[in-house]
Amino acid sequence: MLLQRIRGLCDVGQTGKLNSEQFALAMWLIQQKVQGRELPTVLTPEMMPPSLRVKDTNVEELTHSAELEQIAKEIESLIREKRQLETDVAQKEADIRIKNGEVRNLQSELDTLSATLKQLEVQKKEAQKRLDDLDAQVSSFYYYSFDPCFLFLILSFCMFTLADFVLFEVF
Numbered sequence: 175m176l177l178q179r180i181r182g183l184c185d186v187g188q189t190g191k192l193n194s195e196q197f198a199l200a201m202w203l204i205q206q207k208v209q210g211r212e213l214p215t216v217l218t219p220e221m222m223p224p225s226l227r228v229k230d231t232n233v234e235e236l237t238h239s240a241e242l243e244q245i246a247k248e249i250e251s252l253i254r255e256k257r258q259l260e261t262d263v264a265q266k267e268a269d270i271r272i273k274n275g276e277v278r279n280l281q282s283e284l285d286t287l288s289a290t291l292k293q294l295e296v297q298k299k300e301a302q303k304r305l306d307d308l309d310a311q312v313s314s315f316y317y318y319s320f321d322p323c324f325l326f327l328i329l330s331f332c333m334f335t336l337a338d339f340v341l342f343e344v345f
Contacts, residue, residue, distance in 0.1 A: 180204060183217055186226050195223030 184192055184200040192200060199221065207213055219227065 176207065179213065180207075183213070186217070186222070193223075193225075195225055199223055 180200050180203045181192070183203065184196040186196070199217075203213060214221070
């Protein structure tokens with residue numbers, strides 16, 4: 175009795191046979207009954223198999239199609255905007271890679287200049303040390319050249335050498 179009632183609901187054209195959509199509907203109705211729900215006395219428009227639904231174009235459907243067209247236009251617009259943003263992002267990423275390369279080059283140049291500066295500072299210290307040594311030598315030379323004792327020694331040496339030379343020539 176129950177199966178006859180379900181078959182009667184699903185066989186909309188009363189052909190005595192069920193197509194695949196009608197069979198799927200019958201299986202769904204059986205499942206509803208197994209779950210404890212009551213079966214409808216007639217099929218609602220939503221329960222009708224899609225191939226058997228009445229196609230009437232009323233104002234509501236036209237409104238839906240206009241809304242769908244508007245939504246489709248918005249989707250197309252969003253897709254174009256997305257593509258543009260993706261292009262912009264790719265360009266920005268490329269710019270960032272270039273800037274990062276420039277920063278690495280500048281950092282390398284800075285490191286080279288810093289190393290050169292350190293070498294120059296070491297060379298400056300060595301040159302200053304040599305200059306200080308030369309200044310000390312010059313100071314000591316002036317000290318000995320103007321020291322009265324040093325001058326007396328040099329004059330004495332010269333006089334004895336001259337005296338020896340004169341004596342040697344005379345004899």
